[in-house]
Amino acid sequence: MTDPVLHYLFQFARDESQRGQWGRTVDYFVWTDLRPRDEAPLTLWELVPEGALRIPDTDATMHIVRGGRPHHVEHLFGYWRVCDADIVSVRNVQPEGVYHALILGGCPGAYNNDAILWICPKCAQQLARFDLATGPKGWDRFWQEEQRRVQDFNADAKLRTCKGCGFVHPLAFRFDPAQDTDAERAARRAW
Amino acid sequence: MFAEIMVKEPLEKIADDWDFLDEKILKHYSTFKGAGGNILGLRRRVISRDAVTDPKKGNIGLSLELGPKGIVPFRHMPLSIRVTTAGTPHHVPHNFGYWHINDKDELYLQLPAAVPGEPGHAIVIMGSPRENETDSFAWYCEKCLTLLYDHVVETGRLGFDGFWKGEATAVRTYNTDVRLRTCPECNHVNRLGYCWNSAKDSPEEAAARAQW
Numbered sequence: 001m002t003d004p005v006l007h008y009l010f011q012f013a014r015d016e017s018q019r020g021q022w023g024r025t026v027d028y029f030v031w032t033d034l035r036p037r038d039e040a041p042l043t044l045w046e047l048v049p050e051g052a053l054r055i056p057d058t059d060a061t062m063h064i065v066r067g068g069r070p071h072h073v074e075h076l077f078g079y080w081r082v083c084d085a086d087i088v089s090v091r092n093v094q095p096e097g098v099y100h101a102l103i104l105g106g107c108p109g110a111y112n113n114d115a116i117l118w119i120c121p122k123c124a125q126q127l128a129r130f131d132l133a134t135g136p137k138g139w140d141r142f143w144q145e146e147q148r149r150v151q152d153f154n155a156d157a158k159l160r161t162c163k164g165c166g167f168v169h170p171l172a173f174r175f176d177p178a179q180d181t182d183a184e185r186a187a188r189r190a191w
Numbered sequence: 192m193f194a195e196i197m198v199k200e201p202l203e204k205i206a207d208d209w210d211f212l213d214e215k216i217l218k219h220y221s222t223f224k225g226a227g228g229n230i231l232g233l234r235r236r237v238i239s240r241d242a243v244t245d246p247k248k249g250n251i252g253l254s255l256e257l258g259p260k261g262i263v264p265f266r267h268m269p270l271s272i273r274v275t276t277a278g279t280p281h282h283v284p285h286n287f288g289y290w291h292i293n294d295k296d297e298l299y300l301q302l303p304a305a306v307p308g309e310p311g312h313a314i315v316i317m318g319s320p321r322e323n324e325t326d327s328f329a330w331y332c333e334k335c336l337t338l339l340y341d342h343v344v345e346t347g348r349l350g351f352d353g354f355w356k357g358e359a360t361a362v363r364t365y366n367t368d369v370r371l372r373t374c375p376e377c378n379h380v381n382r383l384g385y386c387w388n389s390a391k392d393s394p395e396e397a398a399a400r401a402q403w
Contacts, residue, residue, distance in 0.1 A: 008274035
């Protein structure tokens, strides 16, 4: 039953120590989690030409973020991300909690580019954008880059200040909550 | 935080397929259909720890994979994602009567309903085949695992519509030629194959579906 060649199984309710971790198959990157029902929902947003699109938190949802479209998940990562591969987002409410999955990929070589960006929540002007060519080893590089870009954004008030309307963007935070500073933890609670 | 830049128009006007589990969208993916870079199959099934129950086929919660050490069984569990990796022959008893081999990973998600006994969602996600990538319909001897017959479809070139035509051709060819079903190594005569869509079963194929 545990042939290493064949055994890829992702449980939605993984061990606490694996929180914030992604798993990988040949073609996909998979993240799963179980969150308490009374916790603030991990609401998914997409950026479309008309503005920010809020995907409703229904009891059973499967949404696809098309490759190339900026998306943000509240309280999960404090930036907008643009992958060139599709992301399937699954939400399933059960009596014991809310199960989540994010599934990125589909075709070998499809995940070639990733980007992190911030937009002004008041006027939608782009504040900063960092593009990254990924490729076969790009997944690990993305997370290194994520750390650097979040730190840079948080350390530079000018970068967080909208040139259009003057609004100062709240601090960003990384995907992995274990890496949060106290200030980032507060930011994660807020958005 | 983004209330001020939120799209004010109804969501359905911007993205009518924002929820693939909505009944209106779901029905378009009841077999398999492309959605962006993936192919999706979305079915309503009763999912429990003991079974994944299809209303027509019965319990299809057991999957078999063929690995270097032989057949590896696994049971689909609620709230899990099982991955059949690219190139692995796999067969789901009572669901399709052949071993499917493709060049893409296949992900199986089992999402039960919040109320036990109600239909939940069984989801299959796999990458769209490209260029020279293929889908194969294969039969191995049920006694000794010798490869009996393998029908290959160039789905990357033909598109995924070629999958269903290829499946029908493969099953028909295999079922009508007892020589293909007779193992060259051990002489065992293997049972008939059957297609994924049970509505097309002949009485003999329906009998085979009930058996394996």
